[in-house]
Amino acid sequence: MARSTRLDAFTARFRKSAHRARVALRKSAVDYFRGDGSDWVALAGLLLTIPAIMLATLATPVWCAPEALVLPIVAGGLLLRPASLLGLYATAAGALIVESAVLGPYTEGAARVTPGTVLVVAACGLSGLLIAQFRARVGVPWRRGGTMLFDLRERIRAQSALPSLPKGWHREMALRPAGGQSFSGDFVVAARTNGGRTLEVVLTDVSGKGMDAGSRALLLSGAFGGLLGSLPPHGFLPAANGYLLRQDWDEGFATSIHLVLDLDSGDYELLSAGHLPALQLHAGSGRWEEKDADGPLLGVYDGAEFHPVKGTLRPGDVLMLFTDGLVEAADRDITEGIDRLTGEADRYVASGFNGAAWHLIEACAKDVNDDRALLLISREG
DSSP states (O other): OHHHHHHHHHHHHHHHHHHHHHHHHHHHHHHHHHTOSOOHHHHHHHHHHHHHHHHHHHHOTTTSOGGGGHHHHHHHHHHSOHHHHHHHHHHHHHHHHHHHHHHOOGGGOSSSOOHHHHHHHHHHHHHHHHHHHHHHHHTOOHHHHHHHHHHHHHHHHHHTOOOOOOTTEEEEEEEEOGGGOSOOSEEEEEEEETTTTEEEEEEEEESSOHHHHHHHHHHHHHHHHHHTTTSOHHHHHHHHHHHHHHHOOTTOOEEEEEEEEETTTOEEEEEEEBOOOEEEEETTTTEEEEEOOBOOOBTSOTTOOOBOEEEEOOTTOEEEEEOGGGTOBTTBOHHHHHHHHHHHHGGGTTTOSTTHHHHHHHHHHTTOSSOEEEEEEEEOO
8 A cells, every 4th residue: 555655656746747847848949939048959959960970971971071061050050149159160160170180181082171161161150150140139039030020910910900890881901012022011000989880991001112111011000000099080190190200210201091981871081191092982873083182291291281071981882992002003194093993993883892802903903013902991782
């Protein structure tokens, strides 16, 4: 009985110790991936590969050339901190000296350590050290950099999500960055305000395009999302203009259009900051009407005033908001681009505009090297 009790106690302690070891190993792996943990595991692994490569070179120099030492050096440039990297380089230099001494002078035949071998290894080492120093200065290790960019992209997409609308309304948005990149200078922020009765949507086009404008678009989308719904509708664009002016960016202007839509009556107001006019399809006449509000660009001067234009969405009507990348090109002016957009949109009048936003971008501006965004809001007949 006592022996069984001692055995059970030993098993319990073993399981507890094994659990702690698994937790510690998992935490160490997560910290290493995030860049917070020590790099001693990677350093130890790379240090072990150097003598293995050296022995393979001494045994079969034709199949494992002396230049193979660049492999752990390149890996070290991606995995290690600058201080650890110097120790790895010293070990690789020692292995290269041993190979040169054992294999003999390079003038005696192939598979020797030549001056070119030394230059290749040294060049790779210098490149790895520069990369490691850059990562240390930025503070984002390569293991975390890709994850961070992915997280930023998903945050932009989440902030651009449109809220659900009550029965009788349809909304959709399509956004395509320039050059097929993942980051865009166009973004949307939207919210249901006034107890859910009002839909507020802001479509913004930041100066620049693609990756160059993506970081500024991320910052502005967060700020605009915080302002939207926290201020009266007529106070949003002045506050956004003041925020942009305080950033003091070299290329700090943006265009924006703010829609305030009453979901009960269909009445709306549009306020524009240098943005292209919206387009409204009147179901009764089948014609498109430009809704052009008056206002300057955001981030140009303080005290700017923005004057709204009003309208009403009746059953069957459609309202389109878009950025200039959709209608502007080098070989045509904006008027021609708008005519082409409305002509393509007429194809969906009979069948409905479900799924039309992406297809309109494909039809009107598929190969344009600019950010393109299109927002559709329709009231079902």
